[in-house]
Amino acid sequence: xxxxxxxxxxxxxxxxSRDKGVDLALAAVLVxxxxxxxxxxxxxxxxxxxxxxxxxxxxxxxxxxxxxGDYDPEALEAFxxxxxxxxxWLIEDxxxxxxxxxxxxxxxxxxxxxxxxSLIDSLFVTQNHEFDFLLDETGAAPTPSPGExxxxxxxxxxxGLRAGDGLTVATDTGSREFRIEGFVRDAQMASSLSAxxxxxxxxxxxxxxxRAGGGAPEIxxxxxxxxxxxAAGFQRAYEADDALPKNGQAVTFDMVRLINAVSDGLPAAAxxxxxxxxxxxxxxxxxxxxxxxxxxxxxxIGAMKAVGIPDRSIMGLYLTKHDVMTxxxxxxxxxxxxxxxxxxTRGVEANYSQAPPGAATVLVPVAALVAVFVFVMAVCRGVLxxxxxxxxxxxxxxxxxxxxxxxxxxxxxxxxxxxxxALGSRRGRAVNTRLALLxxxxxxxxxxxxxxxxxxxxxxxxxxxxxxxxFTGPGFGTxxxxxxxxxxxxxxxxxxxxxxxxxxxxxxxxxxxPDGRALLRQRADGGGGRGGAGRPPRRCGxxxxxxxxxxxxxxxxxxxDRAVAAERRTVRRLRGRRAGGGRRRRGGPPSxxxxxTRTSPAAAPPRRCRGxxxxxxxxxxxxxxxxxxxxxxxxxPSTGSGxxxxx
Amino acid sequence: xxxATTAQAVTQAPTALECRDLAKTYYSTDPPxxxxxxxxxAVRRGGFLAVMGASGSGKSTLxxxxxxMDRPTGGRALLEGRDLTSLGDRxxxxxxxxxxxxxxxxxxxxxxxxxRDNILLPALKAASGKRQAAEAAxxxxxxxxxxxxxxxxxxxxxxxxxxxxxxxxxxxxxACEPSVLFADEPTxxxxxxxxxxxxxxxxxxxxxxxxIVMVTHDPACAAxxxxxxxxxxxxxxxxxxxxAWNEEEAGRREDxxxxxxxxxxx
Numbered sequence: 001x002x003x004x005x006x007x008x009x010x011x012x013x014x015x016x017s018r019d020k021g022v023d024l025a026l027a028a029v030l031v032x033x034x035x036x037x038x039x040x041x042x043x044x045x046x047x048x049x050x051x052x053x054x055x056x057x058x059x060x061x062x063x064x065x066x067x068x069g070d071y072d073p074e075a076l077e078a079f080x081x082x083x084x085x086x087x088x089w090l091i092e093d094x095x096x097x098x099x100x101x102x103x104x105x106x107x108x109x110x111x112x113x114x115x116x117x118s119l120i121d122s123l124f125v126t127q128n129h130e131f132d133f134l135l136d137e138t139g140a141a142p143t144p145s146p147g148e149x150x151x152x153x154x155x156x157x158x159x160g161l162r163a164g165d166g167l168t169v170a171t172d173t174g175s176r177e178f179r180i181e182g183f184v185r186d187a188q189m190a191s192s193l194s195a196x197x198x199x200x201x202x203x204x205x206x207x208x209x210x211r212a213g214g215g216a217p218e219i220x221x222x223x224x225x226x227x228x229x230x231a232a233g234f235q236r237a238y239e240a241d242d243a244l245p246k247n248g249q250a251v252t253f254d255m256v257r258l259i260n261a262v263s264d265g266l267p268a269a270a271x272x273x274x275x276x277x278x279x280x281x282x283x284x285x286x287x288x289x290x291x292x293x294x295x296x297x298x299x300x301i302g303a304m305k306a307v308g309i310p311d312r313s314i315m316g317l318y319l320t321k322h323d324v325m326t327x328x329x330x331x332x333x334x335x336x337x338x339x340x341x342x343x344x345t346r347g348v349e350a351n352y353s354q355a356p357p358g359a360a361t362v363l364v365p366v367a368a369l370v371a372v373f374v375f376v377m378a379v380c381r382g383v384l385x386x387x388x389x390x391x392x393x394x395x396x397x398x399x400x401x402x403x404x405x406x407x408x409x410x411x412x413x414x415x416x417x418x419x420x421x422a423l424g425s426r427r428g429r430a431v432n433t434r435l436a437l438l439x440x441x442x443x444x445x446x447x448x449x450x451x452x453x454x455x456x457x458x459x460x461x462x463x464x465x466x467x468x469x470x471f472t473g474p475g476f477g478t479x480x481x482x483x484x485x486x487x488x489x490x491x492x493x494x495x496x497x498x499x500x501x502x503x504x505x506x507x508x509x510x511x512x513x514p515d516g517r518a519l520l521r522q523r524a525d526g527g528g529g530r531g532g533a534g535r536p537p538r539r540c541g542x543x544x545x546x547x548x549x550x551x552x553x554x555x556x557x558x559x560x561d562r563a564v565a566a567e568r569r570t571v572r573r574l575r576g577r578r579a580g581g582g583r584r585r586r587g588g589p590p591s592x593x594x595x596x597t598r599t600s601p602a603a604a605p606p607r608r609c610r611g612x613x614x615x616x617x618x619x620x621x622x623x624x625x626x627x628x629x630x631x632x633x634x635x636x637p638s639t640g641s642g643x644x645x646x647x
Numbered sequence: 648x649x650x651a652t653t654a655q656a657v658t659q660a661p662t663a664l665e666c667r668d669l670a671k672t673y674y675s676t677d678p679p680x681x682x683x684x685x686x687x688x689a690v691r692r693g694g695f696l697a698v699m700g701a702s703g704s705g706k707s708t709l710x711x712x713x714x715x716m717d718r719p720t721g722g723r724a725l726l727e728g729r730d731l732t733s734l735g736d737r738x739x740x741x742x743x744x745x746x747x748x749x750x751x752x753x754x755x756x757x758x759x760x761x762x763r764d765n766i767l768l769p770a771l772k773a774a775s776g777k778r779q780a781a782e783a784a785x786x787x788x789x790x791x792x793x794x795x796x797x798x799x800x801x802x803x804x805x806x807x808x809x810x811x812x813x814x815x816x817x818x819x820x821x822a823c824e825p826s827v828l829f830a831d832e833p834t835x836x837x838x839x840x841x842x843x844x845x846x847x848x849x850x851x852x853x854x855x856x857x858x859i860v861m862v863t864h865d866p867a868c869a870a871x872x873x874x875x876x877x878x879x880x881x882x883x884x885x886x887x888x889x890x891a892w893n894e895e896e897a898g899r900r901e902d903x904x905x906x907x908x909x910x911x912x913x
Binding site: 004303304313317391392397 | 673674675676677707711716717737740741742743744745747748749751753755756757758759760761764767768769771772773774777780781784819820823
């Protein structure tokens with residue numbers, strides 16, 4: 001090592017040991033900034049990678065249209081046939097159950113429970129054969145045997161379910177028992193924002209459930225396109241065709257991907273945001289420290305400049321310390337981030353897939369750390385740039401960092417300020433106080449750092465919490481138009497009431513005025529379409545899939561006549577007048593969505609199911625959800641204009 | 648070499664430093680203040696010039712402008728025939744590093760380096776390769792030995808006396824082998840014994856053939872110079888030649904100088 005390098009090293013070592021407390025505090029902030037930035041970047045990369053991996057394996061549709069109610073399969077077939085972009089298509093039949101209708105048990109230990117506190121609606125389906133597969137942890141698409149069920153990994157995580165546990169589904173005609181054979185990942189509904197998830201059963205069991213009643217039938221019309229980028233145009237074409245089913249949310253591949261990435265990337269975004277604020281604090285502090293150092297050593301710097309040491313070399317002497325400190329902080333922060341990312345992405349990998357590490361896995365966090373390093377160094381260089389602007393004589397003789405012209409400007413400015421606050425003026429007689437105030441004003445550039453750092457620290461704590469609470473609020477998904485928000489809450493309430501009514505005896509239910517379910521049942525008895533016996537499996541499309549064949553049972557049920565449509569409208573009106581209750585979202589605190597602007601559900605106007613929103617569901621003390629108990633204070637409706645979302 | 652022959656050699660030597668109609672006005676004050684003006688001065692190679700005058704007469708300002716630390720607002724300053732006023736900041740910095748040595752009243756050193764490293768720092772920055780750096784280090788060590796501070800080379804700058812620090816400052820300025828050494832009241836903050844240490848060192852440097860320009864208030868220090876100029880209100884009003892320094896004539900030279908200074912009204 002050369003004499004020059006050794007001299008530099010000795011300088012850095014002595015510089016670091018001179019202000020240990022300050023340097024340690026700075027290093028801690030820098031390590032934390034680098035750690036959070038690298039962790040955020042790594043988690044984001046893992047989330048995107050896992051989502052992409054699952055999408056690659058599960059092959060979700062490029063465009064899907066959810067629908068409840070009647071539809072014309074021939075119209076769908078005709079649309080698919082005349083649209084050249086369609087590579088494959090299918091109609092997936094589903095039976096939706098509220099959490100209250102599902103319970104689990106573990107024979108070996110006697111443990112049991114139900115899903116009534118879950119916000120997630122369980123959609124029972126069978127395995128697809130063309131695309132949109134539900135995958136187990138090995139990436140295979142399981143096909144359950146009769147009596148077996150594969151439940152989503154979200155339930156496994158939320159309720160600690162294990163393979164071999166029993167799952168009971170409450171239907172209109174009694175309970176149906178299943179054995180949990182494994183757990184599946186769902187590319188469409190894996191997002192934590194999703195309020196629905198799919199449960200996989202055999203085709204025989206699906207038919208049995210349909211016959212048993214109690215499940216709300218829905219369909220998803222799914223399309224795989226030859227060119228996925230044409231999804232938006234395809235959606236416009238779909239929506240322009242009046243004959244196609246549209247009573248539900250329409251979602252494109254990119255939207256599902258975005259929702260997945262956003263929902264599970266939120267913690268990463270919060271980490272990056274926190275990191276940015278910490279970097280701001282670190283940079284302010286570094287700037288303050290460097291300013292202090294320059295002001296304290298202005299004469300030494302002046303002497304170095306006077307003897308002809310180049311400005312760059314003088315800057316290098318002061319920069320090296322911060323170079324070393326920031327570099328070490330980035331290395332330590334990066335190492336900590338590797339450990340933290342493993343912990344933070346466990347849930348993501350379980351929900352989606354474990355993406356194999358690639359170049360991006362290394363490059364993304366390294367790029368994030370390099371960005372932190374470069375930014376901090378750029379700020380340091382900017383502050384140390386004053387050395388180049390410093391005039392030798394001013395520094396050496398007057399101890400001033402400013403060059404002559406700026407010094408003159410500052411002197412004029414100070415003189416203007418001093419005149420009205422001269423000590424000899426009549427205003428105020430407390431000389432010490434006035435001197436202190438003058439000093440504070442003159443040195444505001446220094447002490448202002450403290451309130452700014454306090455402010456940033458407060459933002460650092462408050463903003464991510466509020467962001468997370470907004471993002472996890474039930475209204476957010478609706479606002480985003482995500483697929484998870486398509487099921488109306490009133491169905492869950494209705495389901496719960498029905499389960500309770502069943503427990504009390506059917507007489508109670510009969511005494512109630514006829515609701516939508518009763519009307520539908522009457523219709524089902526007469527027409528035999530909805531969920532009736534002989535319900536066929538979904539129709540598969542595609543070039544070789546005999547697309548569009550309409551089974552008889554389904555055809556009978558879907559041929560919409562005016563009477564049925566009128567019945568449905570009545571049902572909606574009746575449902576719209578019923579009060580609702582709050583439920584807990586997946587992995588979240590009790591939902592405050594009920595604290596909606598409408599305080600009187602009875603006064604609510606009838607609403608259509610299209611774009612079903614969950615707002616306006618305010619549980620009140622009279623709500624059957626609480627059965628005479630007063631709801632918790634934070635769930636009670638506000639007396640003013642109301643708060644639609646929890647903040 | 649005797650004092651007479653040395654003086655003769657200096658008068659015949661080429662000009663090391665020169666200024667013509669040099670002026671400096673500070674515009675940061677209100678109104679602007681003209682600190683020096685109309686200065687014409689030349690220093691021969693190997694000469695020792697002392698600049699004297701009352702406080703505020705412009706001695707230090709003259710030195711700053713002659714050494715390239717500051718830029719005159721009028722006139723020209725030439726170092727070895729090179730016009731300093733025409734140089735850019737980077738070139739000026741390079742000239743100060745390689746051709747000019749500076750010693751200040753307060754020796755300013757980095758607290759994060761020991762005495763030896765502080766001395767070597769500019770020389771190492773001036774060196775363009777490993778060999779030059781090693782030579783600079785050897786030169787610095789030799790200077791420390793010569794000025795009696797080798798034993799405090801590893802000391803921190805707060806662990807040595809003011810005289811040692813000022814001698815270290817002389818070592819630092821000589822480590823780059825400058826053509827002219829400028830000293831701005833180098834003994835202004837020292838007691839008499841330390842003053843003697845520093846002046847002996849400067850006299851030794853001058854005896855070695857170095858050109859020195861020194862600003863001082865102290866007649867005893869100025870008596871070491873072979874020429875003294877007197878400034879009043881920013882103008883050069885008089886100058887006096889003393890010839891080469893001779894230890895035995897120190898008392899007489901000092902008395903002559905004091906008499907002359909009284910004549911100047913100091």
